[in-house]
Amino acid sequence: MKKLIAAVLACMMTASMVACSNGSTGGQSSAAAPSSEAALDAAGSAASTPAAGGKKVGISMPTKSLERWNRDGSYLEDQFEGKGCSVELTYSDNKIDQQVKDIENLIADKVDLLVVAAIDGDSLSNVLNTAKSANIPVISYDRLIMNTDAISYYVSFDNFKVGQLQGQFVVDQLGLKPDDKSKSYNIEFTAGDPADNNATFFFNGAMDVLKPYIDAGILKVPSGQKTFQQVATQSWDTKNAMNRMQNILGSYYSNGKTTLDVALCSNDSTALGVTQAIGSDYMGSNTPIITGQDGDEANLANIIDGKQSMTVYKAVANEAVATLDIGMAMLDGQKPDESLIKSAGWKFDCSYDTKSYDNKKGIVPSYLLVPTVVTKDNIQKELVDTGYYTMDGKYPKAKK
Ligand code: GAL
Numbered sequence: 001m002k003k004l005i006a007a008v009l010a011c012m013m014t015a016s017m018v019a020c021s022n023g024s025t026g027g028q029s030s031a032a033a034p035s036s037e038a039a040l041d042a043a044g045s046a047a048s049t050p051a052a053g054g055k056k057v058g059i060s061m062p063t064k065s066l067e068r069w070n071r072d073g074s075y076l077e078d079q080f081e082g083k084g085c086s087v088e089l090t091y092s093d094n095k096i097d098q099q100v101k102d103i104e105n106l107i108a109d110k111v112d113l114l115v116v117a118a119i120d121g122d123s124l125s126n127v128l129n130t131a132k133s134a135n136i137p138v139i140s141y142d143r144l145i146m147n148t149d150a151i152s153y154y155v156s157f158d159n160f161k162v163g164q165l166q167g168q169f170v171v172d173q174l175g176l177k178p179d180d181k182s183k184s185y186n187i188e189f190t191a192g193d194p195a196d197n198n199a200t201f202f203f204n205g206a207m208d209v210l211k212p213y214i215d216a217g218i219l220k221v222p223s224g225q226k227t228f229q230q231v232a233t234q235s236w237d238t239k240n241a242m243n244r245m246q247n248i249l250g251s252y253y254s255n256g257k258t259t260l261d262v263a264l265c266s267n268d269s270t271a272l273g274v275t276q277a278i279g280s281d282y283m284g285s286n287t288p289i290i291t292g293q294d295g296d297e298a299n300l301a302n303i304i305d306g307k308q309s310m311t312v313y314k315a316v317a318n319e320a321v322a323t324l325d326i327g328m329a330m331l332d333g334q335k336p337d338e339s340l341i342k343s344a345g346w347k348f349d350c351s352y353d354t355k356s357y358d359n360k361k362g363i364v365p366s367y368l369l370v371p372t373v374v375t376k377d378n379i380q381k382e383l384v385d386t387g388y389y390t391m392d393g394k395y396p397k398a399k400k
Helices: 002-020 034-042 068-082 096-108 125-133 159-176 199-213 238-252 269-281 298-303 316-331 339-341 379-384
Strands: 056-061 087-090 111-116 138-141 151-158 183-191 260-266 310-311 349-351 364-370 372-374 390-391 395-398
Touching: 056 068, 056 096, 068 316, 068 372, 087 096, 096 111, 096 125, 111 125, 111 316, 138 316, 151 159, 151 238, 151 316, 159 199, 159 260, 159 310, 183 199, 183 238, 183 269, 238 269, 260 269, 269 298, 269 379, 298 310, 298 379, 298 395, 316 339, 316 364, 339 349, 379 390, 379 395
Parallel strands: 056 087, 056 111, 111 138, 138 151, 151 364, 183 260
Antiparallel strands: 310 372, 349 364, 390 395
């Protein structure tokens, strides 16, 4: 019966492929973001050999409460279904046990491929070792999964670069010069979830740019909180970030004289909380520089209203295209490597890295896409003209 269905699907696939293979979309601001049909079309170029269609793909996302993952899940589902795969998409409500259970169920359902964005990178080695024993290949999606050799590939953005872009934005906005100590500025840091392997890459990237200024006394941290552990935010939670910033403002900025010049936030969900705390508890008359990441709608609105200064945008539509082509090549028995970047015809930039991401069981070959700085001045060009967002009145609205 299964063979018959596969044969029928294969025929349908061949028919649709003839209709649709024409170079991948997305990428840097030049290309229009895909509507789901366009995404399906464009993505099919590289790996959609008939053999790979008709497979079952299990996609495990961390939560729906952090905006971007809704987009990731939906783009990934569209991409794989567009190749004739059946998709089981799960969201685990940021609960680690729930994600383990969800993946156990996907394995029990005999998926042919797992795509997993981990809540806690250190909590999945057992269940993924089970996947390995069942010969189910695993793609570590966006966040690196640690302590298991069950991972075939890692697909993400250059996470260290995200932090560097945030740090450089601060340097440029303040016009800092390493040897100009004539004026100093106050900065506070808000980083991400310690369970997320990306969080330290973002923080270390920002510190890579800013630490020389801190060491030179040009940037001061009145709270004294400068290590990742001190500034991390459990679950990337907006409320946690708000509460911590309210405490800092109350303890170090309540005299009305101490100015907060910069709030370096690793992503938009934390930046939203910090912006709320500044709105309610900051005594100063200036508007601090606030950084972010992800292009969440509420934060883009704050950027347009001048409450947040920038966000580092990562086109997850392209992250899904890359994951599709890597996944389909694997389902076709191939071992994709750097050459896929060329052969796939992706219109977005991507590098193949076999050095940076060691998950404590060895280096995981990684495909890393390029993040983009978005401010009030280029929202139209980077997000709307590219088709990732539409303008809903004054504010951008994500396509997905
Ligand atoms: C990170 C991800 C960021 C941000 C954060 C919170 O792993 O790379 O884009 O969304 O999680 O969800």
